[in-house]
Amino acid sequence: MSGDVEKDGSISVTENGESCTTCHQYFDKEDECWGNYVPLTRDEEDILAQMRTVKAKVTEVKRRLEELEGQNGFEPVSGDAVDGAATEEQTQWLEQKQNLDMLRQEWRQLDEKRQEAAAFRMKILGHED
Incomplete structure (x- = not known):
């Protein structure tokens, strides 16, 4: 050849x-x-695909937060604010912030799984004990 x-x-x-x-x-x-x-295992590829999906969702949530924060007169509200006292935009902003926190937690869990899968692969290949 x-x-x-x-x-x-x-x-x-x-x-x-x-x-x-x-x-x-x-x-x-x-x-x-x-x-x-060293090629990735199927588990690692699946986890990375899930992480890419989470990243796309985070990008969309951040875009929406910037959109809401860019509106004239918008002021962020804390999570313990009275429901009736918050405007519709503030409520949406708070929901997006909570969504962002959930996505960050999901990312951390996926990253832990990815690290475990990578460590398992390295053990199988004999690179680690």
């Missing part, structure tokens, strides 16, 4: 248009692969 990996010391370099035999990623002639890429 014309696209065999050339070794220069411990660095794998592929020819143009060929993938690295270790990590199966494509590199230009000048790019290098160190040859120690």
Whole structure:
């Protein structure tokens, strides 16, 4: 095969248009692969997909919060404010803040799961005891 990996010391370099035999990623002639890429497990991929979904939701919530805060005369309200005393915008703002807190908690839980899955993968591969 014309696209065999050339070794220069411990660095794998592929020819143009060929993938690295270790990590199966494509590199230009000048790019290098160190040859120690470890693919993610399905669990890690699933968790990362969930984290991307949470990130998209956080972006939307933050956009909505900025929208509400940008309105003329808007003043934030605390969570213990009397329901009748808050305007509709303040109520929406408070709901969005609570939603943001829930998403942050979900992110932390997913990140813990991701770290556990990564540690498990490294144990299976023999990189950790």
